[in-house]
Amino acid sequence: xxxxMDITICIGSSCHLKxxxxxxxxxxxxxxxxxxxxxxxxxxxxxxxECTSNGVCVDVDGKHFKITPSEADSxxxxxxxxxxxxxxxx
Amino acid sequence: xxxxxxAAYRSLNKxxxxxxxxxxxxSRTENSTIxxxxxxxxxxxxxxxxxxxxxSIISTMLDEGATVEEAVETIVNTLPVCNVRxxxxxxxxxxxxxxxxxxxxxxxxxxxxxxxxxGEVQELEPEFRQIxxxxxxxxxxxxxxxxxxALVSDGIIYAGVGQALNFGWNWDNVSSWLAKATLKEKxxxxxxxxxSQAVSELYLDxxxxxxxxxxxxxxxxxxVNMLSGPPVNKEDDPKIVHxxxxxxxxxxxxxxxxxxxxxxxxxxxxxxxxxxxxxSLPPVGKITGIDLVTEGVLTLSRTVQLLKDxxxxxxxxxxxxxxDEQNGAAMIAKMLLENxxxxxxxxxxxxxxxxxxxxxPADLSIKMKLLDExxxxxxxxxxxxxRLYY
Numbered sequence: 001x002x003x004x005m006d007i008t009i010c011i012g013s014s015c016h017l018k019x020x021x022x023x024x025x026x027x028x029x030x031x032x033x034x035x036x037x038x039x040x041x042x043x044x045x046x047x048x049x050e051c052t053s054n055g056v057c058v059d060v061d062g063k064h065f066k067i068t069p070s071e072a073d074s075x076x077x078x079x080x081x082x083x084x085x086x087x088x089x090x
Numbered sequence: 091x092x093x094x095x096x097a098a099y100r101s102l103n104k105x106x107x108x109x110x111x112x113x114x115x116x117s118r119t120e121n122s123t124i125x126x127x128x129x130x131x132x133x134x135x136x137x138x139x140x141x142x143x144x145x146s147i148i149s150t151m152l153d154e155g156a157t158v159e160e161a162v163e164t165i166v167n168t169l170p171v172c173n174v175r176x177x178x179x180x181x182x183x184x185x186x187x188x189x190x191x192x193x194x195x196x197x198x199x200x201x202x203x204x205x206x207x208x209g210e211v212q213e214l215e216p217e218f219r220q221i222x223x224x225x226x227x228x229x230x231x232x233x234x235x236x237x238x239x240a241l242v243s244d245g246i247i248y249a250g251v252g253q254a255l256n257f258g259w260n261w262d263n264v265s266s267w268l269a270k271a272t273l274k275e276k277x278x279x280x281x282x283x284x285x286s287q288a289v290s291e292l293y294l295d296x297x298x299x300x301x302x303x304x305x306x307x308x309x310x311x312x313x314v315n316m317l318s319g320p321p322v323n324k325e326d327d328p329k330i331v332h333x334x335x336x337x338x339x340x341x342x343x344x345x346x347x348x349x350x351x352x353x354x355x356x357x358x359x360x361x362x363x364x365x366x367x368x369x370s371l372p373p374v375g376k377i378t379g380i381d382l383v384t385e386g387v388l389t390l391s392r393t394v395q396l397l398k399d400x401x402x403x404x405x406x407x408x409x410x411x412x413x414d415e416q417n418g419a420a421m422i423a424k425m426l427l428e429n430x431x432x433x434x435x436x437x438x439x440x441x442x443x444x445x446x447x448x449x450x451p452a453d454l455s456i457k458m459k460l461l462d463e464x465x466x467x468x469x470x471x472x473x474x475x476x477r478l479y480y
Contacts, residue, residue: 009364011346011362011372012347012372013346013385013386013388016372016385016388017388021366021369024364024366028364042364043364044362044363044364044373045360046346046347046349046350046360046362046375047346049347
């Protein structure tokens, strides 16, 4: 089956202040750089209940990650791209 | 039925003058609104003093329950006499609108009050009588929600005289222009600002006289329900949402967690856009059946800021642009200012653990304070605020 990935970025007050807008920008750019617009959908969500931890809460297929804007790049390489590859192999 | 009176005015100073010779006073008493427009003789400092005295005396005396005769007599006897013209003189209009819809209009030498209903100019039938040697016109009528009344100084009626128009704009044209404008613009501040703008254009930006318009709109009752903050006890979630959603009127949800609760209880989906119309504010969301869904404390603090800036600048077009911006805070502010006579606030008092993080800016911990401030501002504007805590 055709695999599609949803990445949901928290834009609640707390995450907003920790830089969700920057993360959204970085991820948007990376998605278009890798031509993944068909496979990856970026979404926003209000508070996802992870406010007390450091970093912005980002949800990939139900799994929560906490990332800061400087980690967004490596998050994309090691989580998003890797996951896509694995799914494609299946 | 209680009438809600939305009043706003805007003055243009005569070109080159720092002070305006027209003065408007709007006061709200327990069961009525009294608006006074006074136009002092001449222009500049002298006119400003005359009109300020006139409007303050009338407004204060009527507030305290004096009759119009007493007020007029007091003015005639106390105004300083102009050295050049040997006159003590300021024209004035008084409009009192009771909460039950009775209107009482008193005019002395000002252009007649413009009364608009359903986009058409209505005739008023004034009676004349003498008070302290002055010819005063008096009129009693009733108003309905949707009616617009305008008091203008003669600078408006003579707009453009000798410049854009030979004989000025004249009363008939002003009133029919305003009647048409009421079909487009609904709020009093916007009407006052656009009339003033038109006048300024006719004067080619060099007003030949102080020009003041005071627009009063009788607003139909409109309720805005706002839910903010999760309840202290999680079991109360369905209760707060039920109370909120069954309350008639417009609905705003303010707060991410609150939005999640509403969506969960109503079993509807939240859609959140990633469209940052304003980089410093989180984007708005959408829940079917809710008019506006926004993030909480950041948006609210901006809304309060907008309202604070707006007070005192009701008719400055700059602030309309601020209100027309497409960010959550401006949308809330606009709805509260222009589409709201009653605010019902459903407040959950739970403490957000995220907001207790010392690493976050202090303004996050003060949501309750923000809501109190918001209520205070709206009450000052004559709106009724009801608070329900959960």
